[in-house]
Amino acid sequence: MVRLQLDPFLNELTTMFEQTTEKGSVWVSLKHSSDKSKVQRNKITTAGKELEFKCLVRATDGKKNISTLVGTKDHQRFQASYATILKARMTSLKKREKKDKRKAVDAIEKKPSKSAKPMDVDKKPPASVKRSTANP
Amino acid sequence: MVYIVSWDDFVQRSVQLFRASPQNTRYVMKYRHSDGKLVLKVTDDKQCLKFKTDQAQDAKKMEKLNNIFFTLMARGPETDITEVTGKEQAAQPPKRGRGRKQ
Numbered sequence: 756m757v758r759l760q761l762d763p764f765l766n767e768l769t770t771m772f773e774q775t776t777e778k779g780s781v782w783v784s785l786k787h788s789s790d791k792s793k794v795q796r797n798k799i800t801t802a803g804k805e806l807e808f809k810c811l812v813r814a815t816d817g818k819k820n821i822s823t824l825v826g827t828k829d830h831q832r833f834q835a836s837y838a839t840i841l842k843a844r845m846t847s848l849k850k851r852e853k854k855d856k857r858k859a860v861d862a863i864e865k866k867p868s869k870s871a872k873p874m875d876v877d878k879k880p881p882a883s884v885k886r887s888t889a890n891p
Numbered sequence: 892m893v894y895i896v897s898w899d900d901f902v903q904r905s906v907q908l909f910r911a912s913p914q915n916t917r918y919v920m921k922y923r924h925s926d927g928k929l930v931l932k933v934t935d936d937k938q939c940l941k942f943k944t945d946q947a948q949d950a951k952k953m954e955k956l957n958n959i960f961f962t963l964m965a966r967g968p969e970t971d972i973t974e975v976t977g978k979e980q981a982a983q984p985p986k987r988g989r990g991r992k993q
Contacts, residue, residue: 830965847927
């Protein structure tokens with residue numbers, strides 16, 4: 756388990772995502788931790804001092820293991836960088852199948868409504884304009 | 892495995908689980924580009940909640956959940972997380988200081 760600083764960890768994580776594009780998985784786990792053993796923790800709490808909490812982030816691609824500790828001050832910066840990496844990398848997920856299905860269903864529904872109810876056709880133009888631009 | 896269907900249900904229960912045992916709860920994410928699948932797991936080693944998806948829209952929801960967990964874990968389980976408002980509360984105190992000086 757390699758314990759890294761914040762920025763090297765993010766770089767290594769990006770590399771892992773790049774390497775597993777063809778096959779393999781990336782596991783990222785988050786855990787609340789104070790990075791001290793139970794004995795040390797008890798000592799600190801009995802002394803009346805506050806325990807500093809951090810977030811332990813671990814990542815692996817099945818072979819390599821990396822980890823880092825994110826403290827309270829760093830967590831927003833880490834969060835932003837982490838979100839950017841994920842957005843950039845998770846490109847193989849399917850995009851909005853439900854909306855495409857809805858458009859297909861509405862397109863089918865249009866034909867009977869036009870012949871039966873002229874009033875509805877008058878109301879529909881703004882919606883139909885949207886659909887016509889979307890269809891091609 | 893305990894796969895949860897509703898996203899909001901998953902979020903609510905996992906936050907509950909974390910607040911109940913902050914020392915033992917962990918949030919794991921597995922992403923497979925070759926299969927285009929994302930699986931999320933929250934467990935305290937007694938109970939396990941999982942969520943699986945292949946939808947890009949769920950990736951955005953997952954980012955929000957990541958934010959929630961980061962805030963909870965870095966600041967402590969008692970922090971108010973109402974997502975964005977939690978961050979806004981953190982930002983307000985310095986602004987109040989500037990207001991008084993005026």
